[in-house]
Amino acid sequence: MVRFKKIVVLPVLMLLVVSSCIEEQNFDQIDDLELLPTVEASILYVEAPERVINLVPSGNFFGQDFNFDGFSSSIFSDRVEDGSITYLVENTTSKDLNITVEFLDENNAVLDTETFPVQAAPSMILEREIVYGPGGRPIDIIRNSSGIRVTAVNLGDDTSVSTLPDPMVTLKSSGKFRVRLR
Amino acid sequence: MRKRLLLVVTLLGLSTYVLGQNKQLLYDFAEIPQSLIINPGVESDFKWYTGVPMLSGVSLQAGSSGISANDIFADDGLDINDKIRDRAIFGMNPRDELSGTYQIELLNIGFRGADPDLFYSMGIYHEGDAIGYWFQDYAILAYEGNADRLNQEFDLGHLKTRGEAMNVFHFGANKRMGDKMTVGARAKIYSSIFDFNSTKNKGFFVTTEGQNNILATTLDADMRLRTSGLNELSDAEEDGTIGSTFLKRGFFGGNLGLGLDLGFTYHLNEQTVITASLLDLGFIYHTNDVKSYTLDGNATIEGVEVILPDALSDPDRDFWQDLVDEVEAFVPFEDNTKSYINFRPTKLYGSVRYDFGERLPSRVDCDCGTAIRGGNLRAKYANSVGGQLYMINRPRGPQAALTAFYLRRLGNVAAIKATYTIDKFSTSNVGLGLNLQAGPVNMYILADNLLAYRNIAASRYASFQLGLNIISWGKK
Numbered sequence: 001m002v003r004f005k006k007i008v009v010l011p012v013l014m015l016l017v018v019s020s021c022i023e024e025q026n027f028d029q030i031d032d033l034e035l036l037p038t039v040e041a042s043i044l045y046v047e048a049p050e051r052v053i054n055l056v057p058s059g060n061f062f063g064q065d066f067n068f069d070g071f072s073s074s075i076f077s078d079r080v081e082d083g084s085i086t087y088l089v090e091n092t093t094s095k096d097l098n099i100t101v102e103f104l105d106e107n108n109a110v111l112d113t114e115t116f117p118v119q120a121a122p123s124m125i126l127e128r129e130i131v132y133g134p135g136g137r138p139i140d141i142i143r144n145s146s147g148i149r150v151t152a153v154n155l156g157d158d159t160s161v162s163t164l165p166d167p168m169v170t171l172k173s174s175g176k177f178r179v180r181l182r
Numbered sequence: 183m184r185k186r187l188l189l190v191v192t193l194l195g196l197s198t199y200v201l202g203q204n205k206q207l208l209y210d211f212a213e214i215p216q217s218l219i220i221n222p223g224v225e226s227d228f229k230w231y232t233g234v235p236m237l238s239g240v241s242l243q244a245g246s247s248g249i250s251a252n253d254i255f256a257d258d259g260l261d262i263n264d265k266i267r268d269r270a271i272f273g274m275n276p277r278d279e280l281s282g283t284y285q286i287e288l289l290n291i292g293f294r295g296a297d298p299d300l301f302y303s304m305g306i307y308h309e310g311d312a313i314g315y316w317f318q319d320y321a322i323l324a325y326e327g328n329a330d331r332l333n334q335e336f337d338l339g340h341l342k343t344r345g346e347a348m349n350v351f352h353f354g355a356n357k358r359m360g361d362k363m364t365v366g367a368r369a370k371i372y373s374s375i376f377d378f379n380s381t382k383n384k385g386f387f388v389t390t391e392g393q394n395n396i397l398a399t400t401l402d403a404d405m406r407l408r409t410s411g412l413n414e415l416s417d418a419e420e421d422g423t424i425g426s427t428f429l430k431r432g433f434f435g436g437n438l439g440l441g442l443d444l445g446f447t448y449h450l451n452e453q454t455v456i457t458a459s460l461l462d463l464g465f466i467y468h469t470n471d472v473k474s475y476t477l478d479g480n481a482t483i484e485g486v487e488v489i490l491p492d493a494l495s496d497p498d499r500d501f502w503q504d505l506v507d508e509v510e511a512f513v514p515f516e517d518n519t520k521s522y523i524n525f526r527p528t529k530l531y532g533s534v535r536y537d538f539g540e541r542l543p544s545r546v547d548c549d550c551g552t553a554i555r556g557g558n559l560r561a562k563y564a565n566s567v568g569g570q571l572y573m574i575n576r577p578r579g580p581q582a583a584l585t586a587f588y589l590r591r592l593g594n595v596a597a598i599k600a601t602y603t604i605d606k607f608s609t610s611n612v613g614l615g616l617n618l619q620a621g622p623v624n625m626y627i628l629a630d631n632l633l634a635y636r637n638i639a640a641s642r643y644a645s646f647q648l649g650l651n652i653i654s655w656g657k658k
Contacts, residue, residue: 023640026257033262037327042395043287052490064493066486067502088396150488173485174396176329 035181036081043070043085043102045174046150050093050167054158062152065104072106072146078178080142082133083177091118091125092167095156099171104147113143118169121162130178142177204572205241206585206601207628208614208647209531210447210457213597214617214626215292215651218303221459221531222354222366223445226301227545229656230293231624233649239287239307241647243630248278249317252640271325274316274390276340277578283311287649288349299358303368306352308432311527312345315578326526327387328399335386338403342577344379346524348372349432350464354443361560362449370441374466376411377524381577385480395484401513402480410524411436412466439466441526446539453563455535462526469521480510528575535568545594545655564591570601581605595619601631608643615647624651 044066053061065146071077091097096119118126133139150171161167210224211217215231216239217224233239243581253269254262285307292303319336328336354368385403392398411431418427430436441464447457486501493499541561566589573582583605591597603611608631615628627648634641 023252024257025251025255027255029255029262033266035258035324037324038329040329040389040397041399042392042397042483044486044488045395045484046393046488046490047394048490055491062490064488064497066488067500068486069502086396148486148560170394172392172396173392181324 008096016136024048033182036178037181038083038178040174040176043175044068044148044150044171045173046171048152048153048169049161050095050161050169053097053152053154053169054161055097056154059150059153059159060142061154062150063150065108065147067146068148069146071142072144074178076177077143079179079181080139081178081180082136082139083142083175084129084131084136085173085175086127087114087116088172089116089118089128089168089170089174091123092121092162092164093169094120094160094162095122095154097169098153100149100151100153101171101173102149102151103141104149105144106146108147110112110149111145112137116171120156121164121167143152204243204583204585204603204605204645205628205647206570206572206583206587206603207209207599207613207630209459209570209572210533210535210613211589211597211599211617211626211628213591213619214624214649215290215303215585215653216287216626216647218292218354218356218366218460219290219307219352219368221447221457222303222356222368222443223364223447223457223459224356224366225358225447226292226356227655228292228294228301229654231291231651231653233287233290233305233651235288236286238290238649238651239285239647240649241283241285241645243284243643243645244282245643245645246278246280247642248274250640250642261585267325271318271321274318276316276318276342278339279313280316281311281313281525283309284652285309290651301356303356303394304353308349309500310345310347312343313576314343314345317341323387328387328527330517331389332397333388333390335388338385338387338405339383341383341405342381344377344381344577345464346377347375347381347432348436349375350441352443356609364447366443366445368443369445370462370464372439372441372464372466373432373434374411374437374439374468375428376409377416377437377466377468378407378409379524380405380407382406387420390446392484394417394487397649398482398484400482401509403477403513405477406474407476408468408472408474408524410470410472410522412471413473414471419592437466437468437470439524439526440464449560453500453537455537455568456533457535458530458532460573461529461531463528464526466524466526467521468524472519473517474520474522475515475517476565477513479517481509482511529594530573535566537563537566539564542591562591565589566591599628601630611643613645619653622652622654624653626650 008033030090089099099116101114102110104110132142205220208217212224212226245624249270254265288308294301317340319340323336351371352368356366358364383405388400390398407578415427418424439461443461445459449455467561479505488507541563544561568587570585573580583603585601586605587599587601589599599615601613610633611631612633613630614632617626630645631643
């Protein structure tokens, strides 16, 4: 038994002890870990056919406040760092139009305004990207927004009809934001 | 907090190559009574034995097939965010896994019956295990998000995990059938303490070009998480009764199941032996404290949509709430308390062994010396060499491991088993087991993946087993 310990067990154990080691680790690196995904999704889509526009005498043919809790929910507002909103406005009607999008806080106070003057068809699709955060408008606009007001004004007549098929004006929008999870 | 993090990281670091619950060192190590637990048909020559409660049948294994602590926390000057992105997020795949298992015996006794060819063993052991596969697409979403990933489907099936803790009450019989064959069977009652499993998830999350708006976001989910015992344990933690609740559920106060182990040893000739065992053919029926959650359905949204003139019909309409309600209606998140059956992860062992060298004097109460006794008992040889196969049924299909081993017996006082194991995770797993017999006191220690001790933090797998038993071969 003693011989066995000397010959086999002790050398094996010593070999393990001597050979086992651990390279230097720096667990403080975890403090530098960033989880900052960029998420994107559509926000608001508004569609108004020309026949609806013509139902209202020239002027403001559409104006509505929409509840939009996507920005103000704490899971987003507490974590959003920066981002942008992209708008696409397409007008196939026979009229010049002016569309305004406003972000509202919970008291309906206007936080931000974006205006889109669009020409009568044929016209290009108007694309605009608004940056929020460093180098852009204050990100607090997004954090505090809980509603969106859309106003559309007909700058032309209320009788003409475009020769294009299914004439309408559409407002498309999507947001792309960096959200800090850690 | 730092200590807790260190513990997690150490477990991760100690881990990795997940061999499931492969006990290749213990398998067919007939000098150790616990070998009966993984092959009820092993050739045993004990008169009786008893394990020392809480000190016998102790085993711990942890592994992760894709990454080690060193990969992330090595003090190498690299940015941890780059290391996580390159080595974890995109360096691992959904078949990589993090898992761990432990087992400890509360009671283990064995004795030979009036018929000397019959050996009975019984006891209680506690075990727990958990496995989680790398949820790669969820990690990509959390780390980089869905932006600029148009049409890329994030697979919800990447969430695949299960875990449980239970006490196992078992009774086994081992019978020599002539001098060539030994067979065994073990009946088990499982007393589940807690269980969770979410292994059959399907679906995807994708962002595509919208039909109306710029983008369309689609969630198509068929997901399920089933749990039992967790609510009671959670309540008990708040009440300060976690210990007694854990104990109660482990002793028939939780959910029960039945299982069976089978095994045999067969001598092809005097020195060539084949063995096999099939373990945990069984199930647990969860009826007590069950809580399951489902997310089932599909929905595509393109933000708040206002289409005139319909939108003008109700000036008070809340489009945002309508959108939320629509998603919740199409993809409802629900819970239920329906009972469920969970099948145990069945394991299969097999081996071929060749015995050679000096014959050892028998410890059994007989006048047989180094000769084979007149009955069905065979003498042992000083050396054994062979190969073993191990398979386990896992959520992503069977996993297999191949082991080559050499067993050296030094008289009747000690035996050493060395193994080399290869599987899909590792090609360098060398293990060593030592069994010591000092009179009636038996002690063993078995450890795997010894080469990883060169840098423990870089190890992806660690396993050890130890035990203390009292053994008698009868009076000589």
